Amino acid sequence: MATPKVEMKHIYKSFGSKKVLEDFSLTVNKGESLVIIGGSGTGKSVTIKSILGLLKPDKGSIKVDGKEIVGMSSKELEEVNSRSGMLFQGAALFDSLNVWRNVAFGLIQGKKLKPKEAREIAIEKLKDVGLSSDVAELFPDELSGGMKKRVGLARAIAGNPELIFFDEPTTGLDPIMSDVINDLIKRCVDDLGATAITITHDMASARKIASKVAMLYQGKIIWHGDVKDIDNSGNPYVEQFISGKAEGPIQMEVRK
Amino acid sequence: MDFINLIGRVFLNFLQSMGRFAIFGAKSVYNCFTPPFYFRSIAAQMVEIGFYSLPVVALTTLFAGLVIALQSYAGFTKFSAEGAVAMVVELSVTRELAPVMAGLMVAGRIGAAMAAELGTMRVTEQIDALYTLSTNPFKYLIAPRIWGAVLMMPILVFIGDIIGIYGGYLVCVYKLGFNPSTYISNTWEYLQYMDIVSGMVKAAVFGLIIALMGCYNGYYSKGGAQGVGAAATNAVVTASILILITNYMLTELFFMK
Known part of the structure; x- marks a missing residue:
């Protein structure tokens, strides 16, 4: 099997006493368009920033094209990043x-x-x-x-770039403009034949651009599969998230 | 127990930020001397720091010269030693007043601007964007600001020296009725290279302090508009305090042998 484009293994990252990623592992193969879904503040941005080397994980390994980037010098990192875009x-x-x-x-x-x-x-x-x-x-x-x-x-x-990151590409846009952006993202990624990693909580956007979907919850990937399987994932967390219900296993910390 | 806890936490935080600043400072200075150099950005910073600070520096040093002439006359006239006024003006302006005044004014003008600009770039992710476009922010943003401040501050202070001494001349000749040619020859007689050079060396050090504090506070600012405001304030306050402290240490180093 070919080397995966991005391979993250057992990543831990915390800010002060707040644990953001805990034993986080994720593999993205070449040419895939992976969408990471999950609530606000679950560490989606931290994931992307770790792959770009903007944040350094406390523990764990991140490989891009089979090369370990944790602990890389800034010069080498510049070289790796010259083949990615965000x-x-x-x-x-x-x-x-x-x-x-x-x-x-x-x-x-x-x-x-x-x-x-x-x-x-x-x-x-x-x-x-x-x-x-x-x-x-x-x-x-x-x-x-x-x-x-x-x-x-x-x-x-x-x-x-061979690897493109999209950080909430449709946030703050009206539904029509969101769709325009989704189309553009899909077309650009296909034209370049690039690998794409998108983070979003907009399910319409996820369905449109994704070939694979991963759901992040409490610092871990709890579901990872093809976008076509997302409606019958059999995972109560995923079901609650894509249907957007307040009741379910994911409890928001809201004081009543 | 809570009180001891608090002391411990404050002390640890202090050590942590000192360490972070030391690493930041070393990295910034290192990147000032390693390619690529962004000459266009350095030139832009030199114009911003040097040229646009000229009016405030000129005004403050002029008034410093005026007032020091008045006060030293008030003192020396008691011993009929009016001839020493020219020397006091020359010494205090070149060695202390011009560098410190220029340092404080530029810290307020430029330090705050640097912190606000870098802080805004931080919170809007523009600094992260630089990294993703294979550009090192230390080389692209910070090194030009350090070069601009370190190169322009001595020139500002040199101009401030001339204007400050001229301020003393104005008061002595037009208000106190000194003989102009005697005043000028008194000034020349006591003027030494070391006076001017020490002031300019101080200025370069102050320039480094201003740029480092401005960039450091901006680079690590967080929390939106409020965070950027706090960064600007901190940059000016810390730079001003450090300028006054280093000024004393440099004076001792230069003149107390």
Whole structure:
């Protein structure tokens, strides 16, 4: 069997006394589009940030393309990250740079392309996400939320990454724009033939982009399978989450 | 028991942040000297820190020079030693007033801005985004700010020296009726290279303090708008205190042999 794209084994991570990930293990194979679902504050973002090396787990091993990244030097990590891209929840565009410089940032800084070439690629990528070249000269604060997400997506795919992360791609968008973003994500990932890891609690989005779904609850993956099996998972936690009911095994800590 | 617990916790927190700051400082300085260098960002920071701080630094050093001339005249006239006013103005402006005044003003102007900018980038995940785009924030954001502050502070202080001494001259000649040429020759007579150089070395150290405190507080800020505000405040307060403490230590190092 081929080496999995990402392999996380027995990860522990806590912040102060709060345990976020506890004996967390997850494998993502090449070409898969994995969606991690789970409630707020269950450690979804921590998972992604650990794979990118932004957070260091307290214990455990993370392998990307079979290479251990826990304890890697920042230089080696830069090399691994040059083959991945990420769309942040709030898009995280650099507000001191205009749109095309944002999209081309990784190309100019990381891949050392000439600004002129990088600009052409940036315009091309903007077209891929349905934005015209007029947008290229605008600054992030002149864009709407949906446009920011699309620019963020263009920036994430600009370097033709093999591994893409999406952090709650549809949060804060209206249902129609959410669907547009979902379509774009699906198309971009398919075109690049990349592996994608998405975290979301939007089930419509999960059904659309996922080939595999994993559910995170109390620091562990409690269900992992094909998206087509999600409606008959036989797991009461998953059933409660996808139907969005307050009653069930998952108890929210709400004071009555 | 709770009280002892509290002391222990405060002490541990203190040690933890000292350790974190030491690592941050070492990493920042290391990244100032290793490629890639972002010359365009360094130039932008030099303009922001040097050029745009010129008015406040000029104004504060001018008034410092004016007031020190008035007060030293008030003191020396009792011993009929008015001739020493020029020396006191020259010494106090170049060795102490210009570097400290410029340091405090730039700490307020630039330290707060650095903390707020980096803090906003932190809470909106822009710093994380830099990492994912294979760019080291220490090289891209922090090193240019340190270079800008360390290179421009001495120049600001040199200009402040001239303006401060000129302030003393204005008071002595136009208000107290000194002979202009005697005042100038008195100033030249006592002026030593060491006075100017020590002030500029102090300025470079203060520049490092301002940039490090601004970047450190911004880089580790958390908790949205409130956290960014707290980071800006902390950057200015800690930088100002450190400037005053290091100023005393440097004075002792330079002049008390």
